[in-house]
Amino acid sequence: MTASVSVEDRGFTLGDGVFDTALALGGTVFARARHVERLLSACAAIGIAVARTRIEKALDAALTPAPTILRTTVTRGTTARGLWPASVGEPTVVVTAAPWSPALLGQKARLVTASGRRNEFSPTANLKAIGYLDAILAAREAAQAGVDDALLLNTRGRVACTTITNVFAVIGGRLVTPGLTEGCLPGIVRGLVCDIAPELGLAVEERPLAPAELGGAEAVFLSNSVRLLRPATALDGAPLAAGSAVIEALMDELGRRVAAECGVALTLH
Structure with missing residues (x-):
């Protein structure tokens, strides 16, 4: 092109x-x-x-x-x-x-915590601004660590997002994701997941999320428009619970919506 x-x-x-x-x-x-x-x-x-x-x-x-x-x-x-x-x-x-390629679907992600912080108070924190250097440098850290993506914490040390995805955790049977005031982007698939979850009987909490909570979660997964939903299996070398009927149910419903809108069947897991 x-x-x-x-x-x-x-x-x-x-x-x-x-x-x-x-x-x-x-x-x-x-x-x-x-x-x-x-x-x-x-x-x-x-x-x-x-x-x-x-x-x-x-x-x-x-x-x-x-x-x-x-x-x-x-x-x-x-x-x-x-x-x-x-x-x-x-x-x-x-x-x-x-x-x-559909090969992008279902791949599990290993994460490392980025050394930098995402400024949740910035006027561009919730915008996909083209100046992406913070995320680029965090992605470099992930590559140097031999993992797939970097977890970005905000200035208060709480989970914001990864370099290219929103973050979800199943905690106590509820779906938890950082609210926009934590510095994450209003992801399109994030919004769809928050709409779909209650239809599946899963309550959604948009709230501050401490990194330590991820280690004890029943499942952790990531979302964006290219990979849709991606289970996260490790953070800083420690295992995360990624296998969950909740994730599979969300994937199935998201796949149905893709098929209904685009006329293309996808297998997300």
């Missing part, structure tokens, strides 16, 4: 923009409305005025029947120099596509 963006684009020079990552199967973006709404909300939060139609048309142009990971990036575009420009032009909207 070839495209050109100005070297003066603020996304390139300042990381001034937001993005979204979605899964497309059979020519349909799974949970498309949720993805578009979240991206528009993120743009509004940082003052980028972009029309829904631009995002929708860019997504449509990138769709093919092949299973695809779609990344939609929106920047403030090209403006005069300075952190806050006196005037702005049209935002830049780009959708890039990468192949997706």
Whole structure:
């Protein structure tokens, strides 16, 4: 794929923009409305005025029947120099596509706690801002430790997320996940899981989650739009409980929703 963006684009020079990552199967973006709404909300939060139609048309142009990971990036575009420009032009909207494989599903994850901290008080804590250096450095730590991902704690030492996923734990028969005030992203699959769980008779608690609680949980799993649900099996070398009928039930229902929306059957476990 070839495209050109100005070297003066603020996304390139300042990381001034937001993005979204979605899964497309059979020519349909799974949970498309949720993805578009979240991206528009993120743009509004940082003052980028972009029309829904631009995002929708860019997504449509990138769709093919092949299973695809779609990344939609929106920047403030090209403006005069300075952190806050006196005037702005049209935002830049780009959708890039990468192949997706069902082999990504069901892989278990080993985690290491990142040395850095996620700032839950930052105005961008709940936005997929394109400046991802904190997560990149944490991912490097995970790679150097020979594991799959890094757990990010917030400034108060509580669980926020991993570099690319939201975190869930089954504790006392309830599904626990950090609330947005803990510094995590409002993940699309996170939202779907929180909707699905009560339908399966599982209460959801969005609350502060201490890292030590993960070790005693009945199950720990991760969520994002590319891998959907991923069991976590270890943290800092200590085993985590990953096998759970709860996770399998959530996977089954999520798979049914993918099939209903995209017309493609997936086996998540």
